[in-house]
C-alpha cells in the first residue's frame with residue numbers, strides 16, 4: 001500500500017523554555033506541526049494546530065492564562081484548513097483526525113474538518129471532559145460535533161500496519177503518537193508532545209510541565225528503540241529540527 005506523508009507548519013508559539021526542558025531559562029519559539037497521511041483507504045490528519053479564532057486576538061478565544069504564557073505567531077493562511085486547500089486537498093474530504101492529545105495547539109483546527117471522525121485515546125477524552133477549559137485544554141477546540149472513535153492503547157487504523165496509533169502516555173494521561181510506514185521514506189514516528197525536541201531524547205531531558213514524568217521517560221526509551229530500528233522520530237516542537245523538514249506540497253515520506 002502506497003502511503004504518502006506531508007508536513008505543515010500551522011503557526012509558531014513563543015513560550016518559556018522551562019516548559020519543554022525542565023530547569024532551563026529564557027524563551028523558545030516553536031513550530032505548531034500538523035501532518036497529512038494519504039492512504040489508499042482514507043485521508044488522515046495527525047493534529048490540527050490552533051483554532052481559527054486565534055488568528056486575530058488569541059487571548060479573546062484562548063483566555064488569559066494561555067495567552068500569558070504563549071505568544072502566538074499565527075496568520076491567515078496558516079490554519080490547517082487553508083494549508084490543506086493550498087495543496088489542493090478539500091478539508092471536507094479528511095476522513096480521520098488523530099489527535100495526539102487535546103491541548104489547544106493540537107486540536108484547535110478540528111472544527112475545520114467537519115466530516116472527519118476524531119480518533120482519540122479514550123482516557124484522553126475522559127481527562128479532557130473532566131478538566132474543562134483549564135490547564136491548556138479548551139472545550140471549544142475539541143467539542144466540535146464530529147463523532148469520536150475512542151481507542152485504548154495501540155490501534156492499527158487501516159488494518160495493514162501502515163498507520164498505527166501508539167499509546168505514549170505521560171505528557172497527558174491519554175497522549176498518543178502515530179507510526180506511519182511510507183513507501184518513500186520508511187517509518188516515521190509522529191511524536192506530538194511525547195517528545196518535544198531532539199535534545200529531549202538525546203539527553204533524556206524531561207519537560208518542566210508533565211503529568212507523569214516516569215511514564216514520559218519510558219516513552220523516550222521506546223522512541224530510542226524505534227530510532228535504533230530505523231524509524232525517523234518527528235519531534236513535536238523542535239524549531240531547529242523543523243527547519244530540515246520539507247513542507248507540503250513537497251512530500252516528506
Ligand SMILES: [Zn+2]
Pocket residue numbers: 103105106193236237
Ligand atoms: Zn504542543
